[in-house]
Amino acid sequence: MRIKSLSLLVSLAVLAAISSAPAAENPPAATYADWAIGPYLQSPTPTAMTICFVSDHAADVSIRVKPGAQNAWISHPAIGTLIPNTAATVWKCRLKNLAPNTAYEYSLDHTANNTKVTGKTYTFKTPSLNNTETRWIVLNDVHNRMATVDALMEHVSPHDYExxxxxxxxxxxxxxxxxxxxxMKTLESFIxxxxxxxxxxxxxxxxxxxxGYFADKHGYLFDLPNLDPTASRYEQNYYFSFAAGPVRFLFADCGEDGNKREELFQPYRQRQTQWLADEIKKPEYASGKYRIxxxxxxxxxxNQWHAGRCRELWSSxxxxxxxxxxxxxxxxxxxxxxxxxxxxNKKCEHCGQSGVCPHSPPYPLVIGGGPSLKEGTVMLLQADSANLSMRMQNCAGTVIAEFAGMARE
Ligand SMILES: [Fe+2]
Known part of the structure; x- marks a missing residue:
C-alpha cells in the first residue's frame, strides 16, 4: 500500500477550487491526507507474528492468512487504536499458534470510503531457533534522511537478510x-x-x-514485547530480548545522551540493569551460539562518550x-x-573536557555511520555454525569495514 500522490491531491484540490469556489486570497495549504501505510511485520517469534497498518481513513481492517498453498484462507480482525491527538489509527493483528519455520501467505483487507479494498498477497516465514544460520541488516541514525536509505538499500539484496x-x-x-x-513518510520509506x-x-x-512532541506516542507504531505505548513516557519499556537461529540479542534503550534529565532517565536505566541480569540467566539465552x-x-x-551512566550501570x-x-x-x-x-576519550563529560578517560570494551563493538549520503552505512550480518560476521557498506555499495568472530565450542 503506497501513500497517494500528494501532487495529485494538490492538483484535484486546485481544480475543485477553480471550478466551484470564489478565488481565495490565501488558499489553505494542501494537507497530507487519505493515506495508508503497511502492512508491516513486528515482533516475530517461532509461533507468532504481528501485522501492523496505519491510516487516517481505513476501517474494518482484517488479515487473511494461510499456511501453504493447499490450505484455506482464515480471516482475523485487526484491532484499531487511534493515536492520541493525531488523525492516525494504528491497526494491529497478532497471529498466534503459528508453526515454526513455516511460510504463510497473507493479505490485509480494509474498507476505505465505503469501498472494500483487498490487499496484495505477501509472504512471511516464522523463525526457527533450530536453524543454524540467520542473516540480518542494521541501519541507524537516518534522522529522516530517506535518500540515504534509498542509496544504501540499492546495494543490498533481499536475499541478504531475514x-x-x-x-x-x-x-x-x-x-x-x-x-x-x-x-509517516519516513515509516513508509523504511517499510x-x-x-x-x-x-x-x-x-x-x-x-x-x-x-519532539510525538516521542511518547511513537511506540504506537511498533509492537515490542515490553512496550505499552499508553504508559507515561518514562514507563514505556523499549528494551527487549530476541532470538533468531543461533543468535540471542539483548536490545537496550540508553535514553537521552549525556547527563540530561538524569532524575527521569536513571530509574529507566536501572530497570534495565535488573532486566539484563534476569535475561542472561535464562536458559534460552545460554542456548544461543552467539550473544549480541x-x-x-x-x-x-x-569519541564523545554520552553513555557514561549506562556503562556504569550495565557493564558489570x-x-x-x-x-x-x-x-x-x-x-x-x-x-x-x-x-x-x-x-x-579526549572530551569526556565525566572526566572533564580536557580529561583523559581510558576505558576498554569487554567485547568487540561495531558502530554504524550517520545520516548523510557521505556518512550513511548499512551493516550486513550473518551467523552460522562456524562464524559470526559483519560487513559494512556505504551508500556506493562499497564494503568499508568487516568483522569476523569464530563460534565458541
Ligand atoms: Fe543519537
Whole structure:
C-alpha cells in the first residue's frame, strides 16, 4: 500500500477550487491526507507474528492468512487504536499458534470510503531457533534522511537478510504537527526499502526519538514485547530480548545522551540493569551460539562518550553475559573496536573536557555511520555454525569495514 500522490491531491484540490469556489486570497495549504501505510511485520517469534497498518481513513481492517498453498484462507480482525491527538489509527493483528519455520501467505483487507479494498498477497516465514544460520541488516541514525536509505538499500539484496534492525535516531525529534507527514513518510520509506511487509523490522530507540512532541506516542507504531505505548513516557519499556537461529540479542534503550534529565532517565536505566541480569540467566539465552548486545549509544567509544551512566550501570552485568559482539550507533562516524582495545576519550563529560578517560570494551563493538549520503552505512550480518560476521557498506555499495568472530565450542 503506497501513500497517494500528494501532487495529485494538490492538483484535484486546485481544480475543485477553480471550478466551484470564489478565488481565495490565501488558499489553505494542501494537507497530507487519505493515506495508508503497511502492512508491516513486528515482533516475530517461532509461533507468532504481528501485522501492523496505519491510516487516517481505513476501517474494518482484517488479515487473511494461510499456511501453504493447499490450505484455506482464515480471516482475523485487526484491532484499531487511534493515536492520541493525531488523525492516525494504528491497526494491529497478532497471529498466534503459528508453526515454526513455516511460510504463510497473507493479505490485509480494509474498507476505505465505503469501498472494500483487498490487499496484495505477501509472504512471511516464522523463525526457527533450530536453524543454524540467520542473516540480518542494521541501519541507524537516518534522522529522516530517506535518500540515504534509498542509496544504501540499492546495494543490498533481499536475499541478504531475514529481518532488519533500526538502531535508533532513525526518526529525528518526531513531532506530529498538523499532519504527521514526515513521521509517516519516513515509516513508509523504511517499510518499502526494508521489505517490511515480508521481513520483520526490529526497532531500537535512539536519543532523538525521546525528543519532539510525538516521542511518547511513537511506540504506537511498533509492537515490542515490553512496550505499552499508553504508559507515561518514562514507563514505556523499549528494551527487549530476541532470538533468531543461533543468535540471542539483548536490545537496550540508553535514553537521552549525556547527563540530561538524569532524575527521569536513571530509574529507566536501572530497570534495565535488573532486566539484563534476569535475561542472561535464562536458559534460552545460554542456548544461543552467539550473544549480541545492541544499544543506540555505544557504552564504549573513542569519541564523545554520552553513555557514561549506562556503562556504569550495565557493564558489570554485560561482562558476565559472554557477549560475542555489540552493535551501536549515535556517533555518526562508523568504527570497529576490538575487544579490550584501549579507548581514550579526549572530551569526556565525566572526566572533564580536557580529561583523559581510558576505558576498554569487554567485547568487540561495531558502530554504524550517520545520516548523510557521505556518512550513511548499512551493516550486513550473518551467523552460522562456524562464524559470526559483519560487513559494512556505504551508500556506493562499497564494503568499508568487516568483522569476523569464530563460534565458541
Ligand atoms: Fe543519537
Amino acid at each position: 529481518f532488519s534492525i533500526l538502531l535508533g535516531d532513525c526518526w529525528n525529534d518526531p513531532t506530529w504537527g498538523k499532519s504527521g507527514e514526515t513521521i 518499502r526499502n526494508l521489505h517490511g511487509h515480508e521481513k520483520p523490522i526490529l526497532y531500537v530507540r535512539g536519543n532523538h526519538e525521546w525528543r 548486545f545492541a544499544s543506540h549509544i555505544p557504552l564504549f567509544n573513542e 552485568t554485560l561482562a558476565q553475559a559472554n557477549l560475542d559482539l555489540a552493535l551501536a550507533a549515535h556517533d555518526h562516524q562508523w568504527r570497529v573496536l576490538k575487544k579490550n582495545c584501549a579507548c581514550v
